[in-house]
Amino acid sequence: MQVRNHAIPGTVINGIIDKLFEFFDLPEDYKHKYDTKDPTDLIRWGKGNINHVSREFVKMAVHPTFHCPSNPHGFSEILQEYTQKVRELGIQLLGGISMALGLEKSYIEKKMNLESGYDFFTANDYPSRQHSENRIGQFAHIDPGLIILIIQNVSGGLQVKHNGKWLNVNLQPDWIFVNVADHLEILTNGKYKSAVHRVVVNNEVRRATLPLFLGPSLDTVVKPAPEFTDDSNPPAYVGITYKHYLEYNNFHVIDGKSCLNQIRI
Ligand SMILES: O=C(O)CCC(=O)C(=O)O
Ligand SMILES: [Fe+2]
Numbered sequence: 260m261q262v263r264n265h266a267i268p269g270t271v272i273n274g275i276i277d278k279l280f281e282f283f284d285l286p287e288d289y290k291h292k293y294d295t296k297d298p299t300d301l302i303r304w305g306k307g308n309i310n311h312v313s314r315e316f317v318k319m320a321v322h323p324t325f326h327c328p329s330n331p332h333g334f335s336e337i338l339q340e341y342t343q344k345v346r347e348l349g350i351q352l353l354g355g356i357s358m359a360l361g362l363e364k365s366y367i368e369k370k371m372n373l374e375s376g377y378d379f380f381t382a383n384d385y386p387s388r389q390h391s392e393n394r395i396g397q398f399a400h401i402d403p404g405l406i407i408l409i410i411q412n413v414s415g416g417l418q419v420k421h422n423g424k425w426l427n428v429n430l431q432p433d434w435i436f437v438n439v440a441d442h443l444e445i446l447t448n449g450k451y452k453s454a455v456h457r458v459v460v461n462n463e464v465r466r467a468t469l470p471l472f473l474g475p476s477l478d479t480v481v482k483p484a485p486e487f488t489d490d491s492n493p494p495a496y497v498g499i500t501y502k503h504y505l506e507y508n509n510f511h512v513i514d515g516k517s518c519l520n521q522i523r524i
Contacts, residue, residue, distance in 0.1 A: 260428060260437040262352070262515075267344050269433055275335045276412045279467050281331040283315055283384045293317065298510035301326040310335035312398065313460055315384040319508075321471070322346060323380035342471055345408050351474040352437060353405060360447065362486060370446070370484065371405060372474035375503060378404075379510075383468045385416060388460050393414040393436070394464075396458030401517050402440040402511060403505055404474040409436040411468040413461065420455040428456075441504075441519050442475060444498045453519065457523055477502040497522045 293304035303325075317324045321342040327335040350368060356515075357366035367373070385396040395414060409417070410433070417428040417436070430436050430468035444453040458468075475481055484496025499522060507518040 260352075260439075261409075262348065262435040262437060263431075265348055265435055267348070267435070271337065271341050271344065272410055272433060275341045275469060276467055278334040278337055279330055279382045279384070279469070280465075282317065282328060282334060282382070283467075285330060288366055288388075292316075293328060298506070302328060303510075307393075307396075311393045312395050313386050313393040314396045314458070315382075316381055318379055318381045321452050322382045323375045323476075328487050338380065341469075342378065345410075345471045346378060346473065348435070349437075349471065350409050353473070356406075356443070356451075359465065360450070360486070365459075367405065367446070369445075371481070372440070372479050373475070375432065375476040377474045377505075379472050379474075379476045381468075381470050381472070383458070383466075383470070385458065385460055385466045385468075387466075388462045390465070391460045394460055396460050399455055399457040401453040401455055401499075401519060402438060402470075402472060403442065403508060403518070404440040404472040405437040405443045405446075407440055407470045407472050409468055409470040410434075411436075413464050413466050413467060415463075416458050416461045416470070418457050418459060419456075423455070428445070438470075440472070442481050443499065443515065444479050444519070445498075445522070446484055448487035448492060450487055450493055475501045477505075493524075495524055497524060 260304040263354040293302045295303040295305045304317045309478045321394040327338050414430050418425040431501050438454050439451050441453045443451045480498045483494040487493050504518045
């Protein structure tokens with residue numbers, strides 16, 4: 260799904276992309292202080308070039324509490340504005356999805372306790388093909404959470420698997436790509452499917468992407484809701500808290516394994 264005329268100002272998007280490149284261009288010594296040690300750290304930095312992947316990333320928890328590296332100057336303010344606006348949009352989209360499922364608009368919002376929903380933001384930095392030994396930015400994976408909203412500085416790199424084939428997601432830089440993630444699949448008992456996607460390195464330019472992962476609150480037990488189950492559609496997943504789910508997949512760090520197959524009945 261793609262969203263075009265959204266309310267995130269271009270100045271905010273460009274501002275955040277500039278700050279991100281500034282962050283990634285900081286000396287490695289500084290970034291190493293966020294080196295991923297414990298998956299529950301609220302800011303985590305990591306660099307690929309392992310397992311033939313070219314990617315640098317920084318992940319931070321942004322809701323219900325907001326965390327951001329203090330450098331570069333101004334990064335935190337603009338990121339806070341960005342994530343708040345994208346979160347609002349995401350909640351509106353989940354309202355639309357609830358209605359499309361024939362339920363009241365606030366259904367997912369209430370059921371998933373989004374008021375204290377655990378959202379995390381990832382900034383991904385992929386080198387251009389010319390500056391990369393590898394072709395892959397991220398191997399095929401699915402994402403935890405309900406939906407992921409992605410903005411990028413340049414199109415070309417993200418691919419989604421559809422009917423066994425990899426399709427390029429061609430977005431204009433100011434469009435938002437919305438990916439369905441694991442917890443919408445679990446909640447709807449498979450009516451919505453978590454989208455398998457991967458990232459290839461862009462042929463021409465360095466590419467930054469800004470996914471925001473919108474999730475339930477950490478203590479919400481997510482399981483197929485009764486509205487989506489009956490005798491012929493029994494629950495297809497075991498219910499576990501969002502926190503346990505994230506712990507299993509290492510809070511979605513490099514090559515985080517998905518928990519979805521583990522909880523399938
Ligand atoms: O960088 C992209 O295009 C997608 C990012 C992504 O899939 C992720 O960070 O989980
Ligand atoms: Fe992803």
